[in-house]
Amino acid sequence: MIPKKLPPLPPIRDLIRVYGLSANQRFSQNFILDKNVTDTIAQHAKISEKDDLVVEVGPGPGLLTRSILDAGARRVVVVEKDSRFLPPLQQLSEASDQRLGIIMGDMLQLNHFDILKAGLAIPSAPSQISSAIESMQDPAQNHREFTGMGMNDREATIRLLGNLPFGVASPLLIQWLKMMALRQGIFQNNNKVSMTLMFQKEVAEGIVAPPSHHQRSRLSVMAQALCDVKIAYKVSASVFVPKPKVDAAVVHFERKAEPLVSGSLEKLEDVARYYFNKRRKTMGHNTNRMARLAPEVKLILDEWITEGGWDMNMRTEDVSTEQFCALARKLDRAQLKIPLT
Known part of the structure; x- marks a missing residue:
């Protein structure tokens, strides 16, 4: 059964006023008050009733959450650090026929099994949930239970969304990419997890930057090694309250x-960090410098150069993600560390 759209709700602007929800600079908060914008973000995230779980990080007063629910999501779990937003989120949960689960906590510190448990506790989840959740005492037990309830199989589709506070957006993305690589948390096994995340426009452009782009960075390489990435939507600073100094992009x-x-x-990450720390130098200069600083790596580097791993006259930003990954695999197989300065 396709979930119903939300009933008429007070405008977010009114809820902000009623609950005194001014943006907290300590949490780098900026609110979006235009539902046309959040509807567009949900559309680019490909939200539908077919998804097993939608996870939103940093919902604030809940406008993007409304768009996610209106798009047909059957199970939504939000993770919010600021307890001031609990009342409007609880109101939204009630209005959605309890399709919304709420976790108050820091996403950087949160155990992802808590997210899955909250999702499974939503009424539209399988009927055997109650007894299963009671028996979850340790990660191994969690793994067995999620496997048995379809949240951990090849067909499970999970969407991760966030209008992320600019101050923590990059650390969160790096954490999620590392978890995705190791198939941990909500990225476990063969779950089909997509992410639709908002960043400062410059950071977003860096994430998707191809080789030879001046904004290419360590984050570009890490993200593109695991994911197909694209800027889905550009958001003017004028959309936010308070208005930030820069535009954003999804x-x-x-x-x-x-x-x-x-x-x-x-x-x-180590290979990309080393080379991007000296991005103005040629790959030859930086590679030879690495061999001097870590002589035990020299044999691998000599092989790499002989095999034509990259043009030694290139700059760091010109190197492809595939080339960085190939050198990282060689170093990893040899269990060698490289200098990071």
Whole structure:
């Protein structure tokens, strides 16, 4: 059965006034008050009643949450750090026939099993939920229970959304990419997890930047190693209250069927960090410098150069994600560390 649209609700602007919800600068908060904008974000996230779970990070007063529910999501779990937003979110949960679960906590610290448990506790979830949740005592038990209830199989579709506070957007993305690489948390096993996330426009452009783009960065390489990424929607600063100094953009991430790295992203992150720390220098200069700083790596680097791993006259921003991943795999197989300065 397709979930009903939400009943008429007070405008978000009125709820902000009633509950005294001024934006907290400490949490880098900026509200969106135009539902046309949040509806568009939900549309780019491809929300539908077919999704097993939609997770929203940092819902604030809940306008994007309304758009997600109106798009037909059957189970939505929001994670909010600021307890001031609990009353309007609870009101929204009641209006949605309890399709909305609420977790108050810091997403950077949260155990993802708590998100899955909250999703499974929503009434539209399988009927065996109550007894299963009571028996969840440890990660191994959690794994068994989620496997048995379809939240952990090849068909499970999970959407992760967020109008992320600019101050924590990049750390959150890096955490999620590392979890995706290791198939942990909501990214476990073969779950089909997509992410639709808002960043400062410059950060978003860096994430999707191709080789030879001046905004290419370590984050570009890490994201593109695992996901197909694109800017789905640009959002003017004038949409936000209070108005930030910069525009924003929504980036959509779809996990690649065949990621360019398997297992941990740590070595790839180290390789990208090393080279981008000296991005003005040529790849030859930086590669030779690495060999001097870490002589144990020299043999691998000599092989890499002989094989034509990259043009030594290139700058860091010109190197493809595939080339960075190939060197990271070589170093990882040899269990070698590289200098990060």
